[in-house]
Amino acid sequence: xAERLLLTALKGGRNTKILTLNGKKITKIPSALEKLPNLxxxxxxxxxxxxxxxxxxxxxxxxxxxLGNNLLQEVPEEIKYLTSLKNLHLFxxxxxxxxxxVFDGLRCLILLNLNNNNITSLPQEIGRLKSLTxxxxxxxxxxxxxxxxxxxxxxxxxxxxxxxxxxxPVEIKFLQNLQQLLLVRNNxxxxxxEVCHLAKLRVLDIAGxxxxxxxxxxxxLRLREFYCEGNPLFxxxxxxxxxxxxxxxxxxxxxxxxxxxxxxxNPFIMDAIESYPEAKDKLSQAKxxxxxxxxxxxxxxxxxxFVSPSKSWKISRNLKLIPLQTFVxxxxxxxxxxxxVFGIAQE
Numbered sequence: 559x560a561e562r563l564l565l566t567a568l569k570g571g572r573n574t575k576i577l578t579l580n581g582k583k584i585t586k587i588p589s590a591l592e593k594l595p596n597l598x599x600x601x602x603x604x605x606x607x608x609x610x611x612x613x614x615x616x617x618x619x620x621x622x623x624x625l626g627n628n629l630l631q632e633v634p635e636e637i638k639y640l641t642s643l644k645n646l647h648l649f650x651x652x653x654x655x656x657x658x659x660v661f662d663g664l665r666c667l668i669l670l671n672l673n674n675n676n677i678t679s680l681p682q683e684i685g686r687l688k689s690l691t692x693x694x695x696x697x698x699x700x701x702x703x704x705x706x707x708x709x710x711x712x713x714x715x716x717x718x719x720x721x722x723x724x725x726x727p728v729e730i731k732f733l734q735n736l737q738q739l740l741l742v743r744n745n746x747x748x749x750x751x752e753v754c755h756l757a758k759l760r761v762l763d764i765a766g767x768x769x770x771x772x773x774x775x776x777x778x779l780r781l782r783e784f785y786c787e788g789n790p791l792f793x794x795x796x797x798x799x800x801x802x803x804x805x806x807x808x809x810x811x812x813x814x815x816x817x818x819x820x821x822x823x824n825p826f827i828m829d830a831i832e833s834y835p836e837a838k839d840k841l842s843q844a845k846x847x848x849x850x851x852x853x854x855x856x857x858x859x860x861x862x863x864f865v866s867p868s869k870s871w872k873i874s875r876n877l878k879l880i881p882l883q884t885f886v887x888x889x890x891x892x893x894x895x896x897x898x899v900f901g902i903a904q905e
Contacts, residue, residue: 665687865879
């Protein structure tokens with residue numbers, strides 16, 4: 559059957575645009591493909607292919623290549639010559655390595671599906687896929703997300719379910735076109751505040767991680783769907799604890815004084831701070847008290863504020879309140895907090 563389909567395609571010669579050899583028990587890609595220079599779609603999924611033929615590189619008009627459910631152990635280097643490629647499917651193989659040069663020629667690639675492989679890391683060169691809008695790496699063995707991935711500014715869907723990722727880099731804020739972020743069943747302990755800057759994010763699934771609290775401003779995301787079941791979220795179970803007096807270091811007292819003058823646009827302080835770049839950098843890391851709204855540097859109380867999820871969100875079942883991280887500058891302000899804010903006990 560496979561031979562007959564290939565012969566039919568060869569008879570079409572330069573006019574052949576689509577070749578489907580799905581589930582034909584093929585063990586190697588036929589070298590005769592070089593006689594189909596105008597091929598647009600090549601479907602070779604559900605076979606037993608472990609290597610590709612060198613002739614694959616001649617298919618420079620190819621826009622869709624499906625090698626899903628085969629026996630590949632690496633992303634074939636020949637793919638870098640497919641300069642017109644837009645959709646690349648390599649799911650359900652045995653891929654554990656990706657040669658950096660593979661991404662050199664794929665400037666038109668829009669969709670990359672690497673689900674169900676054995677990938678432990680991504681090369682920095684993935685940042686060269688400037689046209690990519692859809693990237694799926696579900697069911698792999700990733701532990702980190704390379705920062706170069708966040709230079710893919712056109713990315714709208716990022717699927718990283720069922721990996722071993724422990725944190726999300728703050729550079730995620732650069733994915734301003736991201737609409738779907740799926741991180742189910744990883745080892746993520748917290749979401750960075752920068753997630754709240756993703757203005758176009760509509761679907762967020764972080765089910766099955768180890769997140770306890772969400773960053774301030776999280777409730778302002780314009781989500782349509784939000785799923786977080788299976789996380790050890792803080793529960794609203796307050797208890798009474800003694801509150802010590804506020805004791806600040808001299809450095810903190812000085813920092814708060816300078817910060818307050820900067821907020822008042824004091825010209826003397828604003829001019830002087832320019833001469834001390836290290837101090838300016840340190841002061842730029844200041845936070846604001848959620849009670850009095852005054853700035854502070856390093857002496858603060860981490861609290862949790864429980865808010866109701868937006869009524870426009872489709873959410874996890876039984877999610878009644880979302881625990882948000884918030885900061886209070888002093889025990890004095892803590893005494894004046896609203897009823898929905900609680901301190902976090904230090905074990």
